[in-house]
Amino acid sequence: EAQVTQNPRYLITVTGKKLTVTCSQNMNHEYMSWYRQDPGLGLRQIYYSMNVEVTDKGDVPEGYKVSRKEKRNFPLILESPSPNQTSLYFCASSLIGDRAKNIQYFGAGTRLSVL
Amino acid sequence: RKEVEQDPGPFNVPEGATVAFNCTYSNSASQSFFWYRQDCRKEPKLLMSVYSSGNEDGRFTAQLNRASQYISLLIRDSKLSDSATYLCVVNRATDSWGKLQFGAGTQVVVTP
Numbered sequence: 217e218a219q220v221t222q223n224p225r226y227l228i229t230v231t232g233k234k235l236t237v238t239c240s241q242n243m244n245h246e247y248m249s250w251y252r253q254d255p256g257l258g259l260r261q262i263y264y265s266m267n268v269e270v271t272d273k274g275d276v277p278e279g280y281k282v283s284r285k286e287k288r289n290f291p292l293i294l295e296s297p298s299p300n301q302t303s304l305y306f307c308a309s310s311l312i313g314d315r316a317k318n319i320q321y322f323g324a325g326t327r328l329s330v331l
Numbered sequence: 332r333k334e335v336e337q338d339p340g341p342f343n344v345p346e347g348a349t350v351a352f353n354c355t356y357s358n359s360a361s362q363s364f365f366w367y368r369q370d371c372r373k374e375p376k377l378l379m380s381v382y383s384s385g386n387e388d389g390r391f392t393a394q395l396n397r398a399s400q401y402i403s404l405l406i407r408d409s410k411l412s413d414s415a416t417y418l419c420v421v422n423r424a425t426d427s428w429g430k431l432q433f434g435a436g437t438q439v440v441v442t443p
Contacts, residue, residue: 249431251433253372256339256435257435258335258418258433258434258435258436259375259418259433260433261430261431261432264430274430275430304372306374306375318363318365318422318431319365319377319380320367320375320377320431322374322375322376323374324373324374325372325373325374
C-alpha cells in the first residue's frame with residue numbers, strides 16, 4: 217500500500233530535550249516536505265526536499281533541522297524543543313513534474329507537546 | 332495580508348443543498364491550485380486540482396478566476412460525509428517549485 221508513515225504519532229517532551237520525528241514514504245517520490253498546523257493558521261511549511269541531499273527552508277524553519285540521506289526518509293529534528301513548537305506536524309511527499317499534478321500525500325500526523 | 336485567505340466558516344448546509352466558497356490568493360504569478368479536504372485534524376487529502384477552464388468531479392466544481400485572484404469550490408447535493416474542512420492550496424511562482432501555500436481552511440458542516 218502506498219503510504220507516508222510518520223513516527224511517533226503522539227509525543228510529549230520537555231523543553232530542550234532533542235527529538236526526531238521520522239517520515240518514510242514507499243512511493244519513490246522525489247519531493248518531501250514538513251508542515252506544522254496550528255489553529256487559525258493552517259499548514260505552514262517548515263522544510264522541503266526536492267531530492268536526496270537537496271533541502272530548502274519553508275516559511276517557518278527556525279528551530280528545526282532536516283536531512284535527506286535516502287530518498288524514502290525525511291526526518292525532522294528539533295535540537296532544543298521549546299513550548300512554541302507544540303503543534304500538529306505533517307510530513308508529505310509527491311512526485312516532481314507537471315505543477316498542476318503536484319499532488320501531495322500526507323502522513324497521519326504527529327501531535328507534539330513541549331512542556 | 333495572508334498569501335492565501337479563506338473564510339473560516341462554518342458553513343452550515345442542510346443535506347441536499349448546495350454550498351460554495353472562495354479562496355483568494357495574493358501572488359498573481361501563482362502557478363497551480365488545489366482543494367484539499369481535512370477531517371477533524373487528520374491528514375489533508377487531495378480533493379481536486381483546479382484548472383484554468385474550471386473542472387468538475389462528480390458533485391464538486393472548482394473554478395479559477397485569475398483576474399480577481401481567487402478560486403472557488405462548489406458542492407452540490409451535499410452529503411453528511413461532506414462535513415470537513417476544505418483547504419485551498421496554491422503552488423507559488425516560478426522561483427521555487429516546492430513551496431506550497433495553504434489557506435487556513437473553510438469548515439463545512441452538513442446537517443440532516
